[in-house]
Amino acid sequence: MKALGRHVLAEMYGCEPEMLDNVERVRDMMVAAAVAAGAEVREVVFHRFSPQGVSGVVVISESHLAVHTWPELGYAAVDVFTCGDRVDPWDACKYIVEGFKADHYTATEIRRGIFDRPRQQLKAV
Numbered sequence: 224m225k226a227l228g229r230h231v232l233a234e235m236y237g238c239e240p241e242m243l244d245n246v247e248r249v250r251d252m253m254v255a256a257a258v259a260a261g262a263e264v265r266e267v268v269f270h271r272f273s274p275q276g277v278s279g280v281v282v283i284s285e286s287h288l289a290v291h292t293w294p295e296l297g298y299a300a301v302d303v304f305t306c307g308d309r310v311d312p313w314d315a316c317k318y319i320v321e322g323f324k325a326d327h328y329t330a331t332e333i334r335r336g337i338f339d340r341p342r343q344q345l346k347a348v
Contacts, residue, residue, distance in 0.1 A: 224338070225337075226336055227335060227337075228305060228307070229305055229312050229332055230302065230304040230335050231312040231313060231316045231330050231332050231333075232301075232331050232332075232333065233300070233328055233329070234300060235298065236325060236327050236328065237325055238298065239323060240297055241294070242323055243292035243298075244275050244276065244292070246277045249290060252319065252322040253288055254267060256288060256303075257281050257288055259315065259318045260305075260310050260312070260314035260318065262284065262310045263283055263284040264281060266280075268282075275294045277290070277291075278291045285305040285306050285307055286304040286305050286306050288304075289301070299323055301319055313330075316330055
């Protein structure tokens with residue numbers, strides 16, 4: 224069955240701590256990852272926490288990229304959700320792994336919006 228979207232959930236370990244704690248670098252890299260994957264960027268919101276850590280979202284026409292960092296652990300949790308067939312979430316995920324200089328990562332893809340019958344037969348709840 225065809226899915227409306229693909230959602231990659233990634234755990235990135237051994238990342239460069241200075242990168243993970245720099246809101247401008249994280250933001251710029253996440254936007255670049257979206258663009259490199261062929262996505263159309265709509266909105267960008269990032270925040271640096273005290274004493275450390277960055278969280279942010281890049282809203283794309285095809286859905287979103289999100290990140291939460293723990294510089295003290297060299298760890299980042301990343302979500303890349305894309306709808307349609309034009310943008311591959313794995314392209315953005317690989318770009319982010321390289322950008323954070325992760326020693327290793329794990330990632331899982333979840334297919335979202337899978338219907339077992341034609342969409343026109345579904346009724347709103």
